[in-house]
Amino acid sequence: MSHIAKNLARVQAQIEAARTRFHRDDEVQLLAVSKTKPVEQIIEAWQCGQRHFGENYLQEALHKIADLPDMNIVWHFIGPIQSNKTTPLAQHFDWVHCVDRAKVARRLNDARSDSQCPLNICLQVNISDEPSKSGISLDELPSLAAEIAGHPRLQIRGLMAIPASCDDFEQQQLSFSRLADALTNLQKTHPDLPLDTLSMGMSNDLDAAIAQGSTFVRIGTAIFGARDYSARNPT
Numbered sequence: 001m002s003h004i005a006k007n008l009a010r011v012q013a014q015i016e017a018a019r020t021r022f023h024r025d026d027e028v029q030l031l032a033v034s035k036t037k038p039v040e041q042i043i044e045a046w047q048c049g050q051r052h053f054g055e056n057y058l059q060e061a062l063h064k065i066a067d068l069p070d071m072n073i074v075w076h077f078i079g080p081i082q083s084n085k086t087t088p089l090a091q092h093f094d095w096v097h098c099v100d101r102a103k104v105a106r107r108l109n110d111a112r113s114d115s116q117c118p119l120n121i122c123l124q125v126n127i128s129d130e131p132s133k134s135g136i137s138l139d140e141l142p143s144l145a146a147e148i149a150g151h152p153r154l155q156i157r158g159l160m161a162i163p164a165s166c167d168d169f170e171q172q173q174l175s176f177s178r179l180a181d182a183l184t185n186l187q188k189t190h191p192d193l194p195l196d197t198l199s200m201g202m203s204n205d206l207d208a209a210i211a212q213g214s215t216f217v218r219i220g221t222a223i224f225g226a227r228d229y230s231a232r233n234p235t
């Protein structure tokens with residue numbers, strides 16, 4: 001077995017163990033974060049059955065998407081969004097996880113083609129209230145959600161967060177439970193929307209995220225190994 005196959009199996013086993021431990025009967029999907037990694041490694045993971053891939057850098061991601069047609073890959077954009085680059089985002093991705101501005105949402109809606117199914121959107125919440133981090137506050141969530149709900153070519157699926165890094169399991173759970181509660185509130189105000197997604201949990205807080213209802217855990221290093229940013233093309 002290649003190291004990617006072994007790593008994928010290990011991460012999946014960890015997800016399964018957490019699902020059992022926290023009595024999760026519903027699905028927890030693995031989003032394989034392949035940023036900075038070559039298409040050969042994506043193909044290796046794909047051959048193991050992995051279908052959801054997450055990318056952070058738009059130009060790099062567009063090359064990979066073009067190089068890997070007809071493979072049924074579900075492409076997720078999980079990086080910061082520049083509002084002048086929304087057109088390729090809207091046209092080439094299936095999901096965008098980090099929407100935190102009405103202007104970005106409007107531009108994504110304008111750029112998504114009528115022939116495509118609606119673009120799946122998660123709103124990014126700054127759950128730890130860190131001034132330096134992107135994401136809206138919980139207070140801003142209802143109005144942004146209401147605005148996006150009016151965009152016909154976008155479909156809000158749920159919420160995404162990157163909590164402040166912390167090694168304490170209880171503390172990790174507390175952050176994730178705030179995001180889960182926010183989703184429950186949104187579901188009450190928008191019973192018509194398919195709000196079924198909590199994009200939360202990375203390598204060091206995956207168990208706490210699954211305990212609190214994560215439906216997508218985003219894992220990179222534990223599958224593909226450490227990233228070498230010096231080797232990346234500056235595109």
Ligand SMILES: *Cc1c(COP(=O)(O)O)cnc(C)c1O
Pocket residue numbers: 033035056078079162202203218219220221222
């Ligand atoms: C890079 C990244 C990940 C994956 O991080 P790893 O530490 O490599 O597992 C997850 N989520 C987001 C938003 C990221 O940018």
